[in-house]
Amino acid sequence: MKSSFRIPNWIYECVLGLLILIAINKYFFPENPAFVSCHPHPYLFLILLIACRYGARSGVFTALLATAILWFWASPSASLKVWEKLDVTIVHGLIFFLTGGFFGHLRSTHIQREENLCLQVEKNEKRADELTKRNNTLQSFSNELESRILTDINSFTALYHISKNLERLDVSEICKNVPDIIARHLAAEQCSIYLFEDNVLRLSGSYGWQDTLNFRKTIPLDNSMIGLACSKKISLSVRDFLDSPEEISFMGESIMCAPLISTNGTLLGAINIESMPFLNSTHASMSIFKVLSEWISQALDNAMYFELVKSHSIEDELLEIYNRKYLNQRLSEEFARSKIYYLPLSLALIKIIPFESQNHRSRLEEIKVAVAYLRTQCRNIDILTRYTEEIQLAILMTTTSDEESIERTGQIEKELGSMLPKNDNNDRLKIGVASFAVEMESWEELIKNTEESSV
Numbered sequence: 183m184k185s186s187f188r189i190p191n192w193i194y195e196c197v198l199g200l201l202i203l204i205a206i207n208k209y210f211f212p213e214n215p216a217f218v219s220c221h222p223h224p225y226l227f228l229i230l231l232i233a234c235r236y237g238a239r240s241g242v243f244t245a246l247l248a249t250a251i252l253w254f255w256a257s258p259s260a261s262l263k264v265w266e267k268l269d270v271t272i273v274h275g276l277i278f279f280l281t282g283g284f285f286g287h288l289r290s291t292h293i294q295r296e297e298n299l300c301l302q303v304e305k306n307e308k309r310a311d312e313l314t315k316r317n318n319t320l321q322s323f324s325n326e327l328e329s330r331i332l333t334d335i336n337s338f339t340a341l342y343h344i345s346k347n348l349e350r351l352d353v354s355e356i357c358k359n360v361p362d363i364i365a366r367h368l369a370a371e372q373c374s375i376y377l378f379e380d381n382v383l384r385l386s387g388s389y390g391w392q393d394t395l396n397f398r399k400t401i402p403l404d405n406s407m408i409g410l411a412c413s414k415k416i417s418l419s420v421r422d423f424l425d426s427p428e429e430i431s432f433m434g435e436s437i438m439c440a441p442l443i444s445t446n447g448t449l450l451g452a453i454n455i456e457s458m459p460f461l462n463s464t465h466a467s468m469s470i471f472k473v474l475s476e477w478i479s480q481a482l483d484n485a486m487y488f489e490l491v492k493s494h495s496i497e498d499e500l501l502e503i504y505n506r507k508y509l510n511q512r513l514s515e516e517f518a519r520s521k522i523y524y525l526p527l528s529l530a531l532i533k534i535i536p537f538e539s540q541n542h543r544s545r546l547e548e549i550k551v552a553v554a555y556l557r558t559q560c561r562n563i564d565i566l567t568r569y570t571e572e573i574q575l576a577i578l579m580t581t582t583s584d585e586e587s588i589e590r591t592g593q594i595e596k597e598l599g600s601m602l603p604k605n606d607n608n609d610r611l612k613i614g615v616a617s618f619a620v621e622m623e624s625w626e627e628l629i630k631n632t633e634e635s636s637v
Contacts, residue, residue, distance in 0.1 A: 190236075190240070192232055192235070192236040192240040192243075193240075193243070195232065196228070196232055196240065196243065196244045196247060197247075199228040199231075199232070199244075200225070200228065200244075200247060200248060200251060203217070203224055203225060203228065204251065206224075207224075215255045215256050216251060216252045216255040216256040218252065218255075218256040218274070223274050223277070223278075225248040225251075225252065225274075225278065226274075226277065226278065226281060228244060228248070229241060229244045229245050229248060229278055229281050229282045230281055230282075230285055232244045232282075233245075233281065233282045233283075233285040233286035233289060234285050234286075234288075234289050235289070236286075236289070237286050237287075237289045237290035237293050238282075238283060238286030238287045238289070238290040239286065239290070240286065241281070241282030241283060241285060241286025241287075241289070242279065242282050242283055242286060243282075244278075244282055245275075245278035245279045245281065245282030245283070246278075246279070248278050249274070249275035249278050249279065252274055252275060252278075253275065352485055353377075353482065353485045353486060353489060354386075356478070356481055356482055356485055357375050357377070357386035357387035358387050359387075360375045360387055360453060360478055361373045361374055361375060361387050361388050361389035362389055363474070364389070364453060364455065364471075364474065365389045365390065367470065367474070368438075368455065368458065368462065368467055368470065368471060369458055369459060369462045370389070370390075370437075370455045370456075370457065370458040371390050371456075371457040371458055371459075372388075372389065372390035372391060372397075372455070372456040372457035372458075373388070373389050373390065373453070373454060373455045373456060373457075373458075374387065374388040374389070374391065374397070374453070374454050374456065375387045375388075375442075375451060375452070375453050375454075375478075376401065376408075376451045376452045376453075376454065377450065377451040378412070378449045378450060378451045378452075381402070381403070382400050382401060382402050382403075383400065383401040383402075383403075383408065383409075383412065383451060383452055384399070384400050385398075385399040385400070386451070390456075390457065396435075397435055397456055398435065406435065406436065407420070407423070407435075407436035407439055408435070408436050408439040408452055408454050411439045411440060411441050411452060412441045412449055412452050415441050415443055415447075415449065416441070417438070417439070417440040417441070417468070417471065417472045417475060418436075418438070418439055418440075419437065419438045419439075419463065419468050419471075420436070420437050420438070420463065421463065421468075435454075435456055436454055436455070436456065437455045437456065437457065437458050437463060438454075438455040438458075438463070438467075438468065438471050439452055439453065439454040439455070440452065440453055440471060440472060440475035441475070442475060442478055442479040442482055443479050444479065444482075444483040444486075445480075445483055450479060450482050450483060450486065451482065453471075453474075453475055453478060455471075493507075496508035496511075498567075498568040500546065501549065501550060501553050501568055502553075503553060503566050503567055503568055503575075504565060504566065504567040504568070505567060505568050506567065506568055506569055506570070506576075508565075508567060509565065509567040509568075509569070509576055509578060510625075512565055512578060513529065513578055513625045513628070513629070514625045516578065516580055516625075517618065517622075517624070517625035517628060518625075520618045521618075521622075524620070525580075525581055525618075526581055526582055526583040526584075526586075526617065526618065527578075527579070527580060527581070527582065527617065527618040527628075528578075528579040528582040528583070528584065528586070528587030528615060528616070528617040528618070529576065529577070529578055529579070529615070529616055529617075529628055529629065529632045530576065530577040530579065530587060530590075530591050530594075530613055530614070530615045530632070531569060531573045531575070531576050531613070531614045531615075531632050531633060531635075531636045532552070532556075532573070532574065532575040532576070532577070532594070532598075532611070532612075532613050533572065533573045533574065533611070533612040533613070533614075533636055534548065534549060534552060534574055534575075534602065534610060534611060535605065535608075535610040535611070535612065536610075537603075537605055548602070549574050549575070551601065552574070552575065552598060552601075552602075553566070553575065555597070555598055555601065556575065556577065556594070556598075559590070559593075559594055560577060561579075563580045563581065564577055564578065564579050564580065564582075565577070565578040565580070573614075573633070573636060582617075583617065584617035587615050587617055588615060591613045591615045594613065595611055595613045598611055599611040612636055613636065614632050614633060614634070614635035614636020614637070615632060615635060616628055616631035616632040616635055
C-alpha cells in the first residue's frame with residue numbers, strides 16, 4: 183500500500199542550503215565555527231529566502247534547524263545573568279526565529295491570498311464554462327424559437343392581410359373566399375362555411391366538394407362535432423375526442439370545426455374542415471384555425487350588420503341619390519294615388535352605354551356627372567333614383583302627362599347626350615319613358631312598359 187505522505191520541497195532546499203553553508207564554513211572559514219562572528223549571519227539570508235518563498239512554517243523550520251546547528255557547533259554559554267550581555271549565539275538564534283516567523287507569516291498571508299484568488303479564478307472559470315454551455319444551449323433554443331416565431335409571424339401576417347381582405351361588407355363574397363383561405367393556410371383538402379338560418383346550419387361555401395356527396399348541406403345543432411361546437415360555442419378538433427368517453431355522431435364529416443360568433447354572442451354560422459392530412463392536424467394548426475375563425479366572425483358580423491342597415495336605407499351611397507327600393511315604394515304610392523284620382527304619372531329610365539375598355543372608376547365618374555345634370559332638370563316633386571347596373575338612373579315624374587314626359591326626356595336626351603363622349607359616333611344615351619294609363623293594373627306594369635321603351 184502506497185503512502186500518501188510526501189516531503190515538501192522546501193525541506194530539501196532548506197537542508198541543501200544549510201549543508202552548502204556548512205561546507206563553505208568548514209573548508210573556507212574553519213576558525214569561525216557556524217559563522218558565529220559574522221554580521222549579518224549567512225544563515226539569516228537562507229532563512230529569509232526560504233521564509234519569503236514558502237511561508238511561516240518553512241521559515242520557522244529553517245530558523246530552528248539553523249539555530250540547532252549554530253548551538254551545537256558554536257557551543258555558547260547557557261548561563262544568563264542580569265545586566266549582562268546575551269551570548270551572541272543566543273542573539274543569532276532569536277534573530278533567526280524572529281526573521282523566519284515574521285517574513286514567513288507575511289509570505290503565508292500572501293500565499294493564502296493567492297490560493298483564495300486561484301480558487302476564485304477557478305470557480306469563475308467553471309462558472310464561465312457553465313454560463314458558456316448554458317448560453318450555447320439557450321442560443322440554440324433561441325434560434326429554434328426565433329425560427330418558429332418567424333414562421334408563425336409569417337403565417338399570422340398572411341392571415342391578417344387576408345382577414346382585412348375579407349372586410350368587404352358582402353356576406354356572399356366572404357362565404358365564397360373563406361374555404362379557399364382555409365385550404366391554402368391549413369392544407370385542408372375539403373372545407374366549408376355554414377350560415378345559421380332557421381335554426382340550422384346551411385352550406386354557403388365550400389372547397390374540394392366537387393365529387394363528394396356524403397357531406398350534409400344542412401346541419402341541425404345535433405350531436406355531431408360541428409353541432410356540438412355551435413351549441414357550446416367552442417372550437418373542436420378530432421383530437422378532442424380520441425380519449426374522451428363522449429360519443430358523437432357523424433365523426434367523419436369534421437376534422438376541425440369552429441363556430442362563428444358575433445360580438446353580442448349570437449351564432450352566425452360555422453367553418454368546418456372535412457378532410458386534411460393527419461400530420462397537419464396539430465395544436466399550431468388549431469391555434470391558427472381559432473384565430474381565423476375569430477377574424478371571419480368579425481368580418482361576417484360587420485357584413486351582416488351592413489346589409490341590415492342597407493336594407494333599411496333609402497339612399498345609394500355612391501351617387502347620393504335614392505335607391506331602387508325607395509323608387510318601388512314611392513312608385514306604388516303614386517300609382518295608387520293616380521289610380522284613385524286619375525292624376526298623371528310618368529317614369530323615365532336612363533341608360534348610359536359604357537365604352538368597351540372603360541374602367542369602373544371612369545364609369546362611376548361619368549354617372550355622377552349625369553346625376554349632377556339631372557338634378558338641375560328635376561322639379562322638387564320629381565324623384566331621381568338609382569335603378570340597375572344596366573339601366574343606371576330613373577326619374578319618377580309625378581303629375582306629369584305622357585306628352586310632358588316625352589318633351590322633358592327629349593330635352594334631357596339632347597343636352598345630356600351632347601355632354602357624353604361619343605363611341606364611334608354612336609349615341610351612348612338611351613331614355614325610355616312610359617306614363618300611367620287607366621287600364622293598368624299595377625305599378626309593375628308601368629315599370630315593364632318603361633323598360634321595353636328603353637331597349
